[in-house]
Amino acid sequence: MTAEISETGIGKPARRKEDFRFITGNGHYTDDINRPHQTHASFLRSPHAHARIRSIDISDAEKAEGVLAVFTGQDIARDELGGLICGWTVTSKDGEPMKVGPHPVLALDTVRYVGDHVAMVVAETREQAEAAAELIDVDYDALPAAVSLASCQNGDAPQVHPEAPRNTCFEWELGNKAETEAAFSKAARIVSLDLENNRLIPNAMEPRAAIGEFDKGTGDYTLWTTSQNPHVARLVLSAFVGVAPEHKLRVIAPDVGGGFGSKIFIYSEETACAWASAKVGRPIKWTGNRSEAFLSDAHGRDHLSKAELALDADGKMLGLRVKTVANLGAYLSTFSAAVPTYLYGTLLSGQYDLPAIHVEVDGVYTHTAPVDAYRGAGRPEATYLIERIAETAAREIGMDPAEFRRKNFVREFPHQTPVIMNYDIGNYEASLDAALEAIDYKGFPARRAEAESRGKLRGIGFSTYIEACGLAPSAAVGSLGAGVGLWESAEVRVNPTGNIDVLTGSHSHGQGHETTFAQLVSSRLGVPLDDVEIVHGDTDKVQFGMGTYGSRSGAVGMSAISRALDKIEAKAKKIAAHLMEAAVEDIVFENGTFTVQGTDKSMAWAELSLAAYTAHGFAGSDLEPGLKEGAFYDPTNFTFPAGCHICEVEIDPDTGVTKIANFVAVDDFGTIINPMIVEGQVHGGIAQGVGQALLEHGVYDPESGQLVTGSYMDYCMPRADDLPSFRLGFTTTECPSNPLGMKGCGEAGAIASPPAIINAVTDALNIREIAMPATPARVWAALQARQPRAAAE
Amino acid sequence: MSVVAMTVNGKSVSADVEPRTLLVTYIRDTLGLTGTHIGCDTSQCGACVVHVDGKAVKSCTMLAAQAEGAEVTTVEGLAQDGELHPVQKAFREHHGLQCGYCTPGMIMTAVDLIRRKPDLDEETVREQLEGNICRCTGYHNIVKAILAASNEMR
Known part of the structure; x- marks a missing residue:
């Protein structure tokens, strides 16, 4: 291997290929693109959480300066477009499919959230579009709204959809009820905890944007979108909404400024821009502003849970x-039913x-923005629950929380859980031990005493988390209700000059695929990193792909590339064997050179690539x-x-401000x-976890359903001075189920960190429970009303 | 409409724009310099930071007309003679960016910060970055990059 390639090989911190364009201001985000003769769209949004639309008068808006068209839900209905869909069907415990209310692209007779x-x-x-939108006169009959999660299933709660009585979309269960009841009946101790997993608003820094363009000559649509x-x-817009047949619709996702799940989903604005571009006959551009993002991007989390853990007399978990x-x-967003x-x-x-x-889960409708996958998607909620109750249980039985976990760890693999998953490999004790050492757990009492001498309350909290990534085996998810398969595709195109285009169905919006994927190809084929181009985000270039979410692009996307590389290597060896008059089995491919074993005959990569395209020497063979x-x-x-995150916090009892003093992952x-x-x-994931635990909360007024936290003035995004530098470590067990041994890393920080932080806060305050986000006001209030743990027992 | 003229990245520019045009709109839409981004509508996120007469300014908080006659530098104008600015280099070297959307504003803020405070420490960098929001990096590597660039430029 050349020195150059060895610095960018697998396991090496190659600097990112994509960075140059971003640090010089030459990225191409959707809003940076402008099409000839383009027009601009603005959307009129409901000011009510729930209202009947009596009438919409667009006459003044239509006459306003510069206005080309005004569309309402009736226009879309006239074109017989379908509504937006949820691609996953959940079945209730009584065998009934989930109850789905229609989700029109533009409201028909009812609005259901602000x-x-x-x-x-x-x-x-x-x-002009924004000004004209204000001239539209909508006659609303404002109705009471079901806003509160705790009371939306009450018989007297306002109904979101007539299809779903008691606002209940599904009542789902998983696991073995009888065995669980039996476990609880023989328990020496039952620990219970009520938990709220706070609503979060994703806030990728680039707001959503779209340009729809229709080609009158060919009938082709193009949609640039975030x-x-x-x-x-494209599949949803074609097969379900019916904007255009799949082969007549090209979707391009150029540089995308973060997603965190919120840009998986198919939204009204993007759909309407594509559809209306044919009506208007000119390209239509829409760029959301931050207020629109707060109101209408799918939110995340928002659970209320009651958890009970059964223990035997030795502190072993029973159920x-x-x-x-x-x-x-x-409304149900694109994947929302799968998340909880x-x-x-x-x-x-x-x-x-x-x-x-x-576990029993009721999925419920409220008059609030749709909730769907946000970094971690379901797994942070599960981790928060199990890690909060584990810590609480350890404290209540007087066992060290690290030792309590150690006592209950899965140690033999594969391990079948009672809830579908089959853990293939892991070493949970190794990551716990490494984290304990990194944080100097033994030194914690001294640090706590020192903090006390400064008038500060110091606490420590653990989270030994697991998540499921690499989404996902298609047959498995299909049997559970998914409407799609979750494989990934790749195409490796070697050019005659030996450099390589790799087309992937994964999509990079900050993850650095253009570098990481190229590292794999470069090291496998022995070509420099700069000779590998990763192509993604364009349905006209890449045949198909399932995209990037669920930390799947390494384990699934790169596995597809690896499989394509296997085929490239096999064919290249056949070519080399033919040209060097040797048996295929005698060809060795190493460091970009094909050699005939035991001889001095060899061909360099570039030489072979050219030969593959001249095909001058293929006569007499079956080579294409x-x-x-x-x-x-x-x-x-x-x-x-899986792994272990440990957090140490210091709380100022005078102000209630929590400072993260030490964070090890x-x-x-x-x-x-x-x-x-x-x-x-990992850094970014932890920051979002800190945001959830201490700062962020999407809040609706419980009566009016107005979004109270609709801007950066009200929704507390983590800023640089809210966070520490993080200390990271890694342990490794290679994943046995994919060719590269990869598991995925994109969501771990957001999944693992919130319980570690809240466990540290409750430890510092010596209380049992505090709701997320543990804001200074909540911490201060908890300090005033402090009931020490001992007293609660 | 009114004519607004200024110097952007060393070049004289002039355009007839509506009086309400924000500097960021002038830069992005009128001049086509799309490296400067818009991430919010409350002057909180800092994705639009440029330099006006050498000082970091959120270009969404001022009208283009207020920059009449000013020297404006955007991220596109930071590299000199094909050579990246030390802050740009440090962001790449220390992985101070992921999706890249906040990056131009972060870099422009950092250049001004290093100019104003030659003796930076981590706490100061974190405090001074209050006005720039990043959702990807957790700021860890941004702080590292700024400290590294500050050392380099000392």
């Missing part, structure tokens, strides 16, 4: 019983050998010209990243291609 889409104005300029999965967007009410918002069910209930076993689990191979990789199991992600990028993913 920010719901009422009308679209298309004008020559953005300012998507994490352009092919899925877990969970009842959760999960907010779905006003199959991405949540299946992870409730944590890292523990828990013989019996029973060219060197291009594709693969679809369908995983055989989920992957199971030790993660087992299996094989790591680029540790620099992986560490960056």
